[in-house]
Amino acid sequence: xxxxxxxxxxxxxxxxxxxxxxxxxxxxxxxxxxxxxxxxxxxxxxxxxxxxxxxxxxxxxxxxxxxxxxxxxxxxxxxxxxxxxxxxxxxxxxxxxxxxxxxxxxxxxxxxxxxxxxxxxxxxxxxxxxxxxxxxxxxxxxxxxxxxxxxxxxxxxxxxxxxxxxxxxxxxxxxxxxxxxxxxxxxxxxxxxxxxxxxxxxxxxxxxxxxxxxxxxxxxxxxxxxxxxxxxxxxxxxxxxxxxxxxxxxxxxxxxxxxxxxxxxxxxxxxxxxxxxxxxxxxxxxxxxxxxxxxxxxxxxxxxxxxxxxxxxxxxxxxxxx
Amino acid sequence: xxxxxxxxxxxxxxxxxxxxxxxxxxxxxxxxxxxxxxxxxxxxxxxxxxxxxxxxxxxxxxxxxxxxxxxxxxxxxxxxxxxxxxxxxxxxxxxxxxxxxxxxxxxxxxxxxxxxxxxxxxxxxxxxxxxxxxxxxxxxxxxxxxxxxxxxxxxxxxxxxxxxxxxxxxxxxxxxxxxxxxxxxxxxxxxxxxxxxxxxxxxxxxxxxxxxxxxxxxxxxxxxxxxxxxxxxxxxxxxxxxxxxxxxxxxxxxxxxxxxxxxxxxxxxxxxxxxxxxxxxxxxxxx
Numbered sequence: 001x002x003x004x005x006x007x008x009x010x011x012x013x014x015x016x017x018x019x020x021x022x023x024x025x026x027x028x029x030x031x032x033x034x035x036x037x038x039x040x041x042x043x044x045x046x047x048x049x050x051x052x053x054x055x056x057x058x059x060x061x062x063x064x065x066x067x068x069x070x071x072x073x074x075x076x077x078x079x080x081x082x083x084x085x086x087x088x089x090x091x092x093x094x095x096x097x098x099x100x101x102x103x104x105x106x107x108x109x110x111x112x113x114x115x116x117x118x119x120x121x122x123x124x125x126x127x128x129x130x131x132x133x134x135x136x137x138x139x140x141x142x143x144x145x146x147x148x149x150x151x152x153x154x155x156x157x158x159x160x161x162x163x164x165x166x167x168x169x170x171x172x173x174x175x176x177x178x179x180x181x182x183x184x185x186x187x188x189x190x191x192x193x194x195x196x197x198x199x200x201x202x203x204x205x206x207x208x209x210x211x212x213x214x215x216x217x218x219x220x221x222x223x224x225x226x227x228x229x230x231x232x233x234x235x236x237x238x239x240x241x242x243x244x245x246x247x248x249x250x251x252x253x254x255x256x257x258x259x260x261x262x263x264x265x266x267x268x269x270x271x272x273x274x275x276x277x278x279x280x281x282x283x284x285x286x287x288x289x290x291x292x293x294x295x296x297x298x299x300x301x302x303x304x305x306x307x308x309x310x311x312x313x314x315x316x317x318x319x320x321x322x
Numbered sequence: 323x324x325x326x327x328x329x330x331x332x333x334x335x336x337x338x339x340x341x342x343x344x345x346x347x348x349x350x351x352x353x354x355x356x357x358x359x360x361x362x363x364x365x366x367x368x369x370x371x372x373x374x375x376x377x378x379x380x381x382x383x384x385x386x387x388x389x390x391x392x393x394x395x396x397x398x399x400x401x402x403x404x405x406x407x408x409x410x411x412x413x414x415x416x417x418x419x420x421x422x423x424x425x426x427x428x429x430x431x432x433x434x435x436x437x438x439x440x441x442x443x444x445x446x447x448x449x450x451x452x453x454x455x456x457x458x459x460x461x462x463x464x465x466x467x468x469x470x471x472x473x474x475x476x477x478x479x480x481x482x483x484x485x486x487x488x489x490x491x492x493x494x495x496x497x498x499x500x501x502x503x504x505x506x507x508x509x510x511x512x513x514x515x516x517x518x519x520x521x522x523x524x525x526x527x528x529x530x531x532x533x534x535x536x537x538x539x540x541x542x543x544x545x546x547x548x549x550x551x552x553x554x555x556x557x558x559x560x561x562x563x564x565x566x567x568x569x570x571x572x573x574x575x576x577x578x579x580x581x582x583x584x585x586x587x588x589x590x591x592x593x594x595x596x597x598x599x600x601x602x603x604x605x606x607x608x609x
Contacts, residue, residue, distance in 0.1 A: 059416055107596065111603045114359055114415055118555045119599055122592045125548055129588040247548065251423045258420055288435055294427025301421040302409060 007312035040171035045229035047268035048222040054263025057198040062124030064249035070230025071240030086149040101223030128245040142241025261309025339573020340473035344528040346553040348521035354560025361422035364547025365429035370529025384447035399522030442538040558605030
């Protein structure tokens with residue numbers, strides 16, 4: 001069984017059908033459809049981070065670098081006034097960001113623990129300042145995307161990216177595929193080894209495995225998916241700017257992934273939903289929403305250690321135990 | 323670059339580096355002794371600057387503002403350590419990162435609540451507002467030299483305290499073996515509170531002395547925090563000596579980069595750091 005926890009099955013069976021029907025209820029309200037689309041995109045980003053931090057134990061504070069790169073690579077390689085093919089460019093962006101991740105991962109993974117946190121941050125800041133200062137990429141204003149890609153495969157066009165509802169479904173599909181991909185990956189032989197490395201690197205080395213390769217592959221895969229999320233974000237809003245690369249983006253994603261339940265993968269969706277939901281409602285209540293958000297994060301670290309996914313699992317296990 | 327410009331940039335670089343040391347030393351001290359990575363360390367820099375502004379507005383005396391701001395920072399450090407940081411000693415770095423990100427949010431929100439989001443400025447204190455002529459043509463402000471001297475004095479005092487006093491002995495002992503210090507009957511949690519409060523105070527004091535030479539804006543804490551990370555990583559986490567050397571290096575690299583390669587200036591220190599880490603993955607003076 002791919003989904004081996006009750007809480008996980010429950011969540012997937014409730015969330016995806018609901019998400020599938022959601023635009024029908026929100027047909028009149030484009031704002032909420034857009035909001036939900038952004039949550040889907042962020043969930044993909046947070047999920048890739050969750051895999052890296054929670055599953056592989058590689059704590060990075062520079063994941064936003066790839067989120068931003070996804071957008072910047074697109075505006076770099078795509079012609080400005082011509083619709084390109086979405087799927088082909090997805091491939092390009094993932095391939096280029098994977099190459100970047102390969103080089104950076106090669107350097108970053110030489111370190112560990114606190115040093116890795118900081119050097120990932122340093123690389124992210126490096127790209128952040130590069131794009132903030134560059135005249136070619138519009139400095140802090142970023143770059144606009146004037147023409148959205150078309151999505152035909154063999155002449156069959158399923159999605160019209162200018163239509164918010166279509167875009168919503170594209171992101172939902174992407175999220176579902178990302179979840180499926182990670183679940184399959186974790187259950188595979190590769191995933192078992194990643195678990196083993198996380199639990200005890202020394203012993204895994206003693207068993208004759210080259211743990212560096214496994215970590216590097218994980219880093220590359222997660223980074224490419226992070227870039228894909230950034231690409232979707234850029235297409236949704238029609239621009240890319242350096243704030244996507246900023247360290248607060250990485251920090252917030254970490255908070256979402258912890259809130260959802262570190263290492264649970266599906267918790268990334270929960271965490272993003274709850275964080276964005278709280279953000280949205282607090283922002284409307286008070287202009288000092290940051291105070292409550294900060295307080296909430298502190299409280300979470302203190303008492304709610306395993307996140308929402310951990311809480312749900314405990315709840316359901318307990319019921320089983322009776 | 324002619325020699326006058328070179329000298330001015332050299333002094334600027336050293337002065338900036340020394341200021342960075344003041345902040346980074348607290349960060350590295352707290353990490354070295356307690357094993358805590360405090361991301362909210364930069365926020366205390368911001369708090370220091372805002373407190374200085376507030377008290378200068380109220381009293382008009384910079385010296386008095388500096389002292390009272392330092393005392394308030396010490397108190398904040400004490401309270402934060404006793405209520406929050408204390409829970410984290412046995413937890414992993416991830417929890418520390420999260421908790422201190424939460425603290426950054428709270429500090430930023432409080433700053434907006436108390437002082438608003440407009441940029442503020444503090445006047446250079448009257449006694450130090452003069453300029454001295456440098457190489458005939460260029461005038462160099464006395465206050466900047468005061469900042470540099472002040473930082474050197476603080477560095478000297480820190481060196482003395484850590485290498486010569488009983489408190490310093492405990493700090494060094496706590497760095498190398500927590501359990502053993504506890505076995506010797508020393509209340510390590512009290513030591514931790516002291517170290518954390520002092521670390522936080524150093525950052526806030528840096529904010530106070532930096533207030534007249536920089537504009538006081540929201541987000542200044544995060545900016546300086548990241549720069550201090552670079553300093554501490556170059557020097558080696560937990561090493562005060564490393565923080566000193568690293569701070570001077572970063573100060574000089576940053577200042578000269580903005581003159582020599584302006585298009586890469588804000589990236590230069592990160593490139594420098596990546597380069598150092600390639601040669602020495604644990605920093606220059608890792609313990």
